[in-house]
Amino acid sequence: MRGALYNGVEGIIGECGGGLSCATCHCYVDAAWTARVGGPSSPAERELLDGAAAEVRPESRLSCQIAMTAHLDGLVVRLPEKQYD
Amino acid sequence: MAIDAANPVPPNFTRCAGADQIPPHVPPELVRSVGLTTGAEFLAAPHAYKAGLHHTQPPIFYDVSPHGNAWQLLRHDDALFALRHPEIFTNEGATPFPRDPDDYFYFIPIEIDPPHHRKYRNIVDPLFSPHGVMKLEAQIRERAKGLLDDFAGDGACEFTTAYGRPLPVCVFLDIMGLPQDMRDTFVEWAVDLLHAPDRETMARAMASITAYLKSAIAEKTAHPDEGVVSRIAHAAPDGVPLSEKEIFGFVCFLFIAGLDTVFATMNNIWLWLAQNPARVEEIIARPGDINAIVEELLRAWSVTFSGRMLAQDYTMRGVEMKAGDRITCVLPACNFDPEAFPNPTAIDFDRPRKTILAFTVGAHSCMGAHLARLEIKVGLEEWLKRIPRFAVRPGAHIEYRPGGVVGPEFVPLMW
Numbered sequence: 001m002r003g004a005l006y007n008g009v010e011g012i013i014g015e016c017g018g019g020l021s022c023a024t025c026h027c028y029v030d031a032a033w034t035a036r037v038g039g040p041s042s043p044a045e046r047e048l049l050d051g052a053a054a055e056v057r058p059e060s061r062l063s064c065q066i067a068m069t070a071h072l073d074g075l076v077v078r079l080p081e082k083q084y085d
Numbered sequence: 086m087a088i089d090a091a092n093p094v095p096p097n098f099t100r101c102a103g104a105d106q107i108p109p110h111v112p113p114e115l116v117r118s119v120g121l122t123t124g125a126e127f128l129a130a131p132h133a134y135k136a137g138l139h140h141t142q143p144p145i146f147y148d149v150s151p152h153g154n155a156w157q158l159l160r161h162d163d164a165l166f167a168l169r170h171p172e173i174f175t176n177e178g179a180t181p182f183p184r185d186p187d188d189y190f191y192f193i194p195i196e197i198d199p200p201h202h203r204k205y206r207n208i209v210d211p212l213f214s215p216h217g218v219m220k221l222e223a224q225i226r227e228r229a230k231g232l233l234d235d236f237a238g239d240g241a242c243e244f245t246t247a248y249g250r251p252l253p254v255c256v257f258l259d260i261m262g263l264p265q266d267m268r269d270t271f272v273e274w275a276v277d278l279l280h281a282p283d284r285e286t287m288a289r290a291m292a293s294i295t296a297y298l299k300s301a302i303a304e305k306t307a308h309p310d311e312g313v314v315s316r317i318a319h320a321a322p323d324g325v326p327l328s329e330k331e332i333f334g335f336v337c338f339l340f341i342a343g344l345d346t347v348f349a350t351m352n353n354i355w356l357w358l359a360q361n362p363a364r365v366e367e368i369i370a371r372p373g374d375i376n377a378i379v380e381e382l383l384r385a386w387s388v389t390f391s392g393r394m395l396a397q398d399y400t401m402r403g404v405e406m407k408a409g410d411r412i413t414c415v416l417p418a419c420n421f422d423p424e425a426f427p428n429p430t431a432i433d434f435d436r437p438r439k440t441i442l443a444f445t446v447g448a449h450s451c452m453g454a455h456l457a458r459l460e461i462k463v464g465l466e467e468w469l470k471r472i473p474r475f476a477v478r479p480g481a482h483i484e485y486r487p488g489g490v491v492g493p494e495f496v497p498l499m500w
């Protein structure tokens with residue numbers, strides 16, 4: 001998420017900077033990766049995801065809560081059509 | 086038109102203030118003069134008053150005041166929309182804080198609209214990120230313990246001077262790379278700048294702060310270190326070093342944004358804790374839920390506002406606003422919007438996580454939010470270890486001063 005924010009990647013906003021409070025960093029994890037990435041990392045992430053602007057799917061995550069490690073090198077995520085109204 | 090931050094000029098926007106300066110497009114039935122941060126009801130119990138606005142006022146109304154007229158947005162969803170559409174609601178010229186017109190500078194990043202805004206945030210965001218501030222946690226804990234050592238054995242203290250102000254200042258000095266011996270001076274300047282009863286004291290505080298920050302910037306320019314002041318002084322986004330005015334406007338704004346807000350938040354929270362011993366016990370019994378607890382306390386005890394100016398005509402909820410009009414997102418009221426937070430005045434640590442507006446939203450979301458959350462969390466944990474039961478000193482009169490950062494002036498406690 002921070003990589004996207006600092007480099008102006010469109011489609012991911014992350015306005016709270018990873019504070020688990022804005023839900024503007026919503027992404028869909030590619031089917032090939034969902035097992036490795038896992039679901040929401042906390043009840044708070046799951047609750048906040050409910051407020052995301054675009055459709056929430058089983059593979060939805062708030063990208064600021066995905067800790068990037070070597071294990072996830074090559075990760076593919078897709079971005080929703082909007083992060084807020 | 087986008088401003089050039091390296092070559093600041095005082096804005097020439099018109100400012101409407103008072104009943105004789107209501108633009109003709111404002112419908113008379115939406116005009117109020119409620120004394121949002123100055124009236125008697127506000128001063129008696131500011132947060133209860135803000136919560137009550139949802140019942141006493143329309144969701145958007147035009148407030149008239151000698152300090153400036155502006156549309157007031159009370160609803161959570163309206164504020165989210167306004168704050169996330171900077172092309173309609175701009176920050177240029179929206180910060181009323183006075184400056185010397187002959188030596189003008191912009192407050193950075195708050196007065197800069199996207200896309201230029203990101204260039205400034207990128208300089209320091211990594212230091213203020215959740216990961217960046219985590220490195221400070223042990224140090225914040227030491228600072229909190231050091232302060233508590235001084236008075237925990239006394240059985241009483243005046244909270245704001247013993248803990249609510251010095252703790253945030255210690256942390257601020259550490260992250261900025263400034264010496265701890267400036268602690269009491271910084272407290273004094275910050276209080277005088279935003280709360281002095283007279284303009285001369287405020288101006289004198291601003292002059293002292295300016296002189297000190299300029300010398301600190303010069304010193305860090307010559308001797309770089311890991312602190313925020315040095316980082317800003319040496320920044321060169323896209324290979325272009327920041328100008329002197331940009332560096333000063335950035336460092337100076339951190340002083341304005343990062344001290345009084347935290348003081349007020351802590352002072353509000355500790356006052357409530359002192360009045361609600363059963364809730365203190367609940368907090369002590371739920372150490373694993375501290376993050377949710379802090380978030381809920383921040384929702385209920387928000388202290389400040391987001392001001393914007395319309396860059397174009399816009400109609401919201403049927404209310405016609407025109408370019409040049411000002412708006413205020415009344416964040417402490419938005420956080421009590423019953424549609425967003427059912428039973429809003431109940432402080433409930435089990436609320437589902439939702440966007441709160443204490444730190445605003447949109448591009449200008451508070452840069453210090455992660456640091457502030459951590460300060461409050463650590464400040465609370467260390468306090469409760471030493472002083473688990475405390476109350477407001479009997480007979481103490483709790484007083485609020487008018488102004489844009491809402492918190493009690495003094496909180497006399499005993500245990």
Ligand code: HEM
Pocket residue numbers: 193194195196206257338339342343344346347350387388389390391392416442443444445448449450451452453454456457
């Ligand atoms: C509990 C404490 C705090 C509260 C309630 C708070 C609140 C806010 C709010 C509401 C805004 C948005 C203002 C607007 O929309 O016009 C803001 C912006 C900002 N805050 Fe904080 N703040 C706090 C602590 C801090 C700290 C500790 C720092 C830094 C050391 C800081 C630095 C900033 C900066 C730089 C901005 C401007 C961000 C931008 O324009 O991109 N704040 N804060």
Ligand code: FES
Pocket residue numbers: 001013014015016017018019020021022023024025062063064065
């Ligand atoms: S960046 Fe705000 S929730 Fe992820």
